[in-house]
Amino acid sequence: MGVTSWMYAVWWARAARGATLTRIEHIQQQRDRHGRKALAVLPVHHPKELLTALDLLAVELWGPPGPPRGPDAGRIQAYVCPVVRNALAFLASGGADAVDGVLFPHTCDSLQQLATLAPDLGGWSKASFTFQHPKGPPRPSARAFLEAELRSLARELEAFTGRRLEPARLEAALQLHEEIDRIRAALLDAGPRLAMSDAELYALLRRGEWLWPADHLDELRAARSAIQPGPVREGVPVLVTGYVPEPAALLDVLERSGAYVAGDDYAAIGRRVVRARCEGDAWKRLVERYWSAPPCPTRSADQDARMSHLVELLERSGARGVVVHGVKFCEPELFDVPAIRATFAARGVPVLVLETELERELSGQTTTRLEAFVEMLSAGRAA
């Protein structure tokens, strides 16, 4: 898809300028200009508002994709999620030396083990923190625990940064992230009205994983101009759900085949966009934002609630098919696959289940399956 409006051209020019900045350069820039420390953050859910309020740059570490960077991946068995194996190799090989510490959210068993393996038995010698978000529904105990855990983490990070968490700064950080979520939601919801390819959209959204949030917000505001009043994209709308959009080539294959992402439920993307407006004081809103995010198996949200959310997303987006895109060995995602299949089969909506490694390229086999799936949707045939 080409550039369709002058506003989009302006945005793209600005984004292209910013995009030349690498993560390491950005970390260095933030340190030099603002004295900000940086924290590598493992997937998925973490209190980014808290980090922003404490002037900490979060740099998310989703692997990274590709072959493990160093031999330490061999310290974890090959039947374990590649995000975790690659992360250990990356940390142990000095890949994250530019940051000052690591934050491990309690996402799954494998990440839980990485959070003790790397700091305790070798691979990471700088500061390390854990964020143990509650699992299950928002029971009173879980709400109280989440607030206590957030406050506990805040105290640890205050000591780490040497900065006090001022209420005004927390309030400002909340407002900043609320604004970011509003624009991210608008971009994800734009569907055929978005004058931007999926590859461009996801590149933009994923830059939010490591840019200073205010800088990311600037890019998002500029990108909002790509939302057009009427349809500008053609093709088959699909809903994508999964862990992380890697390899990114998947988006190119979809587009080349004549489809686009109309609904996003990636853990890395759509499931972290809070759409509800949360009320109350800053701590209450912080807690509320956690529970208001879309259902995610890594937070062990009720499976029925997740299925309802996916159906609603499908209907809202007009998607004609569902691509379930999981990373191999990802238990939280894989356990929901039968329910997703059954939910959409009952509605006559075709589902394609893809399991990929954390590679940079999409295999030819997967490409063929995607192409065939889009072709089937285009022909309007049921699965």
Add this chain to the structure above:
Amino acid sequence: MLRRMQYEAAGRIGAPFLAALEAWQRRLRPRGAPRESPFGPPLEATRKLKELMTAHYFQGRYADGAVPVAWVTSGFPVEVLRPLGFHAVYPENHAALCGVRRIVPELSDAAEAEGYARDLCSYARTDVGSLLTGSTPVGRLPRPDLLACCTNICQTVLYWYRALAAKLGVPLVLVDTPYVYGEAKPHHRAYVRAQLEELVAVAERVSGRKIDPEELAEATRKAKEGSELWGECLAAATSKPAPWTGFDGFFHIAPIVTLRGTDACNAYYRLLRDELCDRVRRGVGGIRREEHRLLWDNLPIWFAVREISTTLAERGFNFVCTSYTNAWAEAGSRVDPADPLGSAGVAYTHVILNQDLRHRLDTLRRLAREYQVDGAVLHSDRSCKPYSVGQVDLKERLAAELGLRVLLLEADHNDPRAWASEQADNRLTAFMESFA
């Protein structure tokens, strides 16, 4: 009313009758010449164990509609459910039984056809497959009124149970135990305690009864005593020769998992402890010629326990301790009948799989010293990530610090399709030869 009578009759009449029938059949069975076996004489208590577990599962067939039924994870504080009259079913134990009976592939096939990936925990696939097909070696599993899940053994159980909750349409109570890195923080303890109080409210609603604090204290006392008795059974193997094998322990663990907090459980372990102590006094070993003593880490490989233990026993190797069976002995020390919920919160948060790798290493070191082992086999279990991630480093540390010979053996605790017996045999043989 009729259902309740059937349930009671199954426990009081049916199960003893089945046990008597089994004993009678055993006596009638023709006996050939005694086979050459590397093992010591079989434990007398094993017969009682079979009776106990047969009775548990047989009575369970009639439980739904008679008494409230809970499907419970192995690390769940089940003593809270005992005073409310729940019949507790342990899907993990049931899955292990399916593993021993070697019917996992057909059950897993059914789960995989439904969409469950083969990379998921084989316990989960086994039980989902059993649910889908109705196939089980125990005749029938009662339908649950409540699903009770504690994340202290893994997060997998939660993904598994939330899928069950959606499928069965029954309430799921969760005890989410924050992982212990170093020390459990005060708010972590408070969280678990608060969840136990929430659990009581849900369990009371489902059972239609109010919990009696005295009965709860009594169930807690029994659970503590059961855990301690189990610990005494395990400790018998610190003697040389060990009066049983660690692999025997994998089977005799069933009551402390499934009947914890009951008189039947404790009576059984008194019997077993006394027999083990008697064997220690008489110098009777679990294997005939104990030359090397080993430690086992992680779950057993249920379908190959006999195969592995025989291979090793024939060469004079005995597994005298396992970190897995030890886990159920450790909880007892933290349980306090005077504070059932508070102490359960602490005890169940501090199980081995819910603590960091430093603690795990310390535990393995302690076991290695107390049981005087000279080698260890770490089962790298495809189906259990929390137990397996970190084992490569643990292996190196145990070898370097304690001078142990250590083997990392990759398998799966329940799925024989991930097991190559020839390859494993080669590895075990090479491992044993390294002791020469």
